[in-house]
Amino acid sequence: MLVKVPLVAAAAFATAVSAVAVPADIELMKKSYIERLHKRSTSLAKRNSLTTGVSDATILNFALTLEHLEDTWYKMALEKFTAADFEAAGYTGLYPLLEQVSRDETSHVGFLKAALEAAGATPVQACNYSFPLTTVKDFLSLSQVVEGVGVSAYLGAAGAIHEPDYVTAAGSILTVEARHNAFVRFLNNYTPFPQPYDTPLSATNVVTIVTPFFDSCPEGSAPTIKGKSAINVTTTEFTLGGTLELVPADASAVPAGTTVYCGFATGLEAAFTLWEDGSCKIPTENITTGQTYVLVTTGPSLEDKYTLAGPAIIDTTPQNTSVTIPGLENSAASGASSAVASATSAAGSAVASSAPASASPSPAGLAAATNAAVSGKQMAGAAGLFAALVGGLAVLL
Ligand SMILES: *[C@@H]1O[C@H](CO)[C@@H](O)[C@H](O)[C@H]1NC(C)=O
Numbered sequence: 433m434l435v436k437v438p439l440v441a442a443a444a445f446a447t448a449v450s451a452v453a454v455p456a457d458i459e460l461m462k463k464s465y466i467e468r469l470h471k472r473s474t475s476l477a478k479r480n481s482l483t484t485g486v487s488d489a490t491i492l493n494f495a496l497t498l499e500h501l502e503d504t505w506y507k508m509a510l511e512k513f514t515a516a517d518f519e520a521a522g523y524t525g526l527y528p529l530l531e532q533v534s535r536d537e538t539s540h541v542g543f544l545k546a547a548l549e550a551a552g553a554t555p556v557q558a559c560n561y562s563f564p565l566t567t568v569k570d571f572l573s574l575s576q577v578v579e580g581v582g583v584s585a586y587l588g589a590a591g592a593i594h595e596p597d598y599v600t601a602a603g604s605i606l607t608v609e610a611r612h613n614a615f616v617r618f619l620n621n622y623t624p625f626p627q628p629y630d631t632p633l634s635a636t637n638v639v640t641i642v643t644p645f646f647d648s649c650p651e652g653s654a655p656t657i658k659g660k661s662a663i664n665v666t667t668t669e670f671t672l673g674g675t676l677e678l679v680p681a682d683a684s685a686v687p688a689g690t691t692v693y694c695g696f697a698t699g700l701e702a703a704f705t706l707w708e709d710g711s712c713k714i715p716t717e718n719i720t721t722g723q724t725y726v727l728v729t730t731g732p733s734l735e736d737k738y739t740l741a742g743p744a745i746i747d748t749t750p751q752n753t754s755v756t757i758p759g760l761e762n763s764a765a766s767g768a769s770s771a772v773a774s775a776t777s778a779a780g781s782a783v784a785s786s787a788p789a790s791a792s793p794s795p796a797g798l799a800a801a802t803n804a805a806v807s808g809k810q811m812a813g814a815a816g817l818f819a820a821l822v823g824g825l826a827v828l829l
């Protein structure tokens with residue numbers, strides 16, 4: 433799959449975004465929507481789902497737990513890095529778009545809080561988090577994964593929601609998280625849509641993934657669900673049919689003498705291979721490229737009750753820095769090649785080169801700088817960093 437980042441369009445879009453004021457009507461619409469939710473279900477907090485035993489309020493609060501995390505993630509990054517830092521890393525014009533992403537997350541937090549309060553439930557508060565925020569590139573790499581997990585979390589929860597209006601509300605957020613994810617994938621030179629279906633995760637799966645980010649929470653605001661053991665992944669390249677070396681971080685998670693599987697989830701598919709001597713094969717059937725979740729299981733099932741450890745996160749999508757979008761091709765390609773070449777030769781150095789192109793605010797220079805800035809090598813470096821810092825979150829970028 434081919435991807436070349438048309439930040440040309442992005443920059444134009446950023447200008448357009450800042451020029452468009454949000455009409456007051458939107459706030460009114462949101463308010464009336466929340467009031468409607470209130471009327472429909474005043475005792476929502478106490479109401480339990482017949483099928484899952486989980487109330488809508490619990491589900492919305494779980495969503496809020498994740499939105500707090502995402503909101504803080506972008507706020508911290510935009511405090512730590514300036515527009516100039518992004519520019520120096522080759523992403524001229526990106527900052528205002530990330531500010532928009534950040535505002536989206538803040539808005540999601542406000543919306544869920546209001547919906548919970550309208551339903552008589554107590555919204556969870558933000559926690560203290562520890563994020564591995566070291567460089568602009570690491571930030572973009574981890575953002576890709578964070579947004580992907582957000583999509584999977586909403587998707588996994590959707591089927592358990594009772595009130596149709598809450599399904600719509602969650603869906604309205606989910607699709608925006610999916611666009612954030614697609615945009616960041618694109619920035620990182622991955623196809624924005626690596627598979628035709630997104631991947632649902634259980635709440636337990638999500639807690640396992642995000643637990644390493646939580647430091648401490650106000651009373652009553654920590655995730656109440658318990659996650660599983662994290663997974664240590666030592667493989668650094670992930671290809672369909674390739675070998676994956678992994679062990680549960682907590683070695684005691686695997687009872688002796690049990691047949692153990694690696695379970696892979698992409699889209700709505702599930703694939704299983706045997707886990708033997710600390711490794712398993714990445715299957716070639718019932719799996720697609722894209723952000724893939726790997727579980728260590730006691731049976732060929734991805735259900736929580738069979739899960740011993742994980743998910744770990746891998747991505748089998750090939751990166752491609754030499755793809756253009758029809759229609760944008762000319763503006764993106766013209767004058768770009770020299771900047772790409774020089775940045776490519778600089779790719780071995782750990783520090784993002786202030787590529788020649790970043791000195792040029794021209795659309796062509798912008799696109800070139802962006803492509804150049806995310807070399808596969810640098811992404812691999814970021815992956816190693818995350819794996820080290822985040823433990824269970826094996827990021828294969
Ligand atoms: C990247 O995209 C280009 C242009 O479409 C294509 O020719 C090339 O084969 C792709 N490379 C990989 C590794 O997929």
Ligand SMILES: *[C@@H]1O[C@H](CO)[C@@H](O)[C@H](O)[C@H]1NC(C)=O
Pocket residue numbers: 559560648649650651
């Ligand atoms: C979060 O961190 C701040 C600053 O270190 C501290 O004052 C506060 O008590 C922490 N909150 C919780 C819930 O631990």
Ligand SMILES: *[C@@H]1O[C@H](CO)[C@@H](O)[C@H](O)[C@H]1NC(C)=O
Pocket residue numbers: 664679680681682683823
């Ligand atoms: C997994 O990695 C963590 C952190 O590096 C380490 O403490 C732990 O011992 C590892 N677990 C196994 C089973 O190797």
Ligand SMILES: *[C@@H]1O[C@H](CO)[C@@H](O)[C@H](O)[C@H]1NC(C)=O
Pocket residue numbers: 702703704705715716717718
């Ligand atoms: C793929 O799915 C088919 C049908 O469910 C199943 O028989 C096969 O074992 C699966 N392959 C893998 C690798 O999981």
